[in-house]
Amino acid sequence: MLNENIKNLRKAKGLSQEELAIKLNVVRQTVSKWEKGLSVPDSNLLISLADELDTSVSILLGETVQEPCVNELDLKSLSEKLERINLQFAKRSETRIRTIRYLLFALCAVIIVVFLAFAAMQSEYLNWDYNDPELAVAGTILHGVEFLFVRLAPFALIASIIGIIFTYKKR
Template sequence: MLNENIKKLRKSKGLSQEELAIKLNVVRQTVSKWENGLSVPDSGMLIALADELDTSVSILLGETVMEPMTDDLKSISEKLEVINLQLAKRSRVKVKTIRWIFTSLCAFIVLVFIVLAAIQSSYLRWDYNNPEFAVAGTILHGFEFIFVRLAPLAFIASVIGIVITYKKR
């Protein structure tokens, strides 16, 4: 809701992300992250943002409030805390997904190596006078040739990726 409100109010004022960023003394990428929901402004920046967009913080956060609240900063900080918790949860899910992809890649590489070891390049003994066997054998040999050289690099990169996703941030 916050990200949509920032974008809508910025556009209604006829400001580009760059112009708004200059007025708030931040970089354009920061405004872009706010509008895409990748981060949220802190409470002080939220107040400055509301001032630049000629609105109240409550409207930025999606509330329609008739009278001003005395604990405005407290409610803002509580809402920001909820938003930050949601962003942190989304980040954890992303890291778990990436870790699962790396683990699956490692398992796939090991499985293919086991299969290649089991067939022991038996296609090399085929009768290559038959065009179908010649094409299939050439494809299998090309795959094995490239896989055996590139798979160890991909395996090492995946293991490093798994280790990095387990590091504390």
């Protein structure tokens, strides 16, 4: 009776023999012997064992404990919950992908608009009078921005287009 109760309660708590042995400061073989009915714990260990298994000593010694069983209703409700969780994850993933796709579209649009703005300006700042310090600073900043943009924006545009293509790729 005691050996079955120890085994059933240990399994119900989700503990291995090794884990229970560590908690009780004994070796795993001792727990195995208790569960096989080859030996019994002494009174001090019996109290510690009852505490670790969240039960009373009387239940350990006499009352039978049923091994936890999973019935079909529990499995069905669990599978339904898992299905709902999976659907939620799929919706979140799709929303993330859609958001990334729209951000990449927006980046492409911004790059094209800025290219058109620079083309319309035709680098007019190069004709400014650079003897005026304020115009010299503003012209230098505009030239630096245009210089960097014209060299880096094509790579960003290509990367964005590739990203958009990958977000449409079927999984």
